[in-house]
Amino acid sequence: MGLPIVSTAATPGLAFSPGDHVFVKDMTPPNHHRTPWYIKGRRGVVLEFIGMYVNSETRAHGDSGLPELPMYRVEFEQTHLWTDYAESPSDKLWIDLYEHWLEQAE
């Protein structure tokens, strides 16, 4: 594979539950990843576990992408993401993220 990748050690059970407040890890690993910059380091709420998915981060480098990893739908307040957000304060952003990008927020 050549490139180091983010640790994706298998997790027994799920690390997060709906309603958990989480931070998206603010990291920029050298491998392909699909976590856009604008949510890195931001706080959101886990809406649900949506399933186990092939790891696109390792698959992009020629690997099988296995084992599959837990993915969660996370909701962010638009007004938290964009300081000058001028539309409605109730607006949200939803994005589906692999477990290893999330950490529990207090």
Added chain:
Amino acid sequence: MSEDKDNGGFFDTGWRPSGDVHRGEDGRPHDHPGVQEDVGLGVRASRALAMHELLIEKGVIGEGDVDEAIEAVSKRVQSNGATLVAKAWSDPEFRTRLLKHPKETVIESGFVPEHNADIIVLENTAEVQHMVVCTLCSCYPTQLLGPPPDWYKSFSYRSRAVTEPRAVMSEFGLELGEETEVRVVDSNSELRFLVIPRRPESTDGWSVQQLATLVNRNSMIGVAAATEPDTV
């Protein structure tokens, strides 16, 4: 191509690889909703455009042949998504299944998701408007909606959809009040989203086929409403 220089970019060439042609009455390309500016043509796109123009100049193909062919293919596939939506509007049991077990229901209905990607179906209501974007590339449910329109792939849409979704929707003709919460859904490589738009009023008793004519592509991306019956 002086046209390029005059107008500054890809979205002003009038030539759309995915068949999304937008021309004014004078036949000239014009601005597209959701798109304010974009980068210029890449090498491959320039080459394809040059070949396309040459083929027209030499009389091998007519001016609109490529656009028409692509549009025909896109329409055929768009109707896959429209049929699913119209069925969901008509049949509450199907609607529930489509929302709860989207991939299975799509396959049961005879459609094949691309790259074996998972499918998520989201429903728009008076309270909530889902609008889909893929900020990192252009993930799109091609088997259900046909090839993605160029505006969906533009840098402009991909950034504005997350920073000013209501402004983008208003350019597509959809004005939402404060009572509707907007949920911008940023897609990824493993998932494809299909949006069920709100069913237009005064369509009681319409058949699935009739309803499907109201389900336009943009409404299934969530940037626009379904077509009103009196405008079909």
